[in-house]
Amino acid sequence: MVKRVLFMIVLFLIVGNIEALGKKTRQKMDDDRFVALYIKLAKATEENLADSSALAAEQKKIFEESGFTKKDFEAYMKELDKEPERWAKIWEKISNELEKEKSAKEDSTKNLNVLPEPTVPPSLQKR
DSSP states (O other): OHHHHHHHHHHHHHHHHHHHHHSOOOOOOOHHHHHHHHHHHHHHHHHTTTOHHHHHHHHHHHHHHHTOOHHHHHHHHHHHHTOHHHHHHHHHHHHHHHHHHHHHHHHHHHTTOOSOOOOOOGGGSOO
């Protein structure tokens, strides 16, 4: 009987170790990863405001690509809520990054207007 119990314990340990080897170790959320993930989610929200199913699909894709779950993200936010000064610094990073991307986007679309500026035809101009 004792041999059976020991055999079962050893078998469970071996199976558990083999199973653990096959699993990828999960990365830990840090401030930089959180900022990057938050920015991607913010952009996805902005781009898919009118289509909630497209937004949900995009958010799912973003979480899968990041290696984090929505629970990880929300837990990190709760952790940050407990540290307002740290959260303020992170929010500043997020705001600055979004502003940079907004400026770059505006600059890249500025030269896309190929039509000439509208002018009043000479016959309609006041003399």
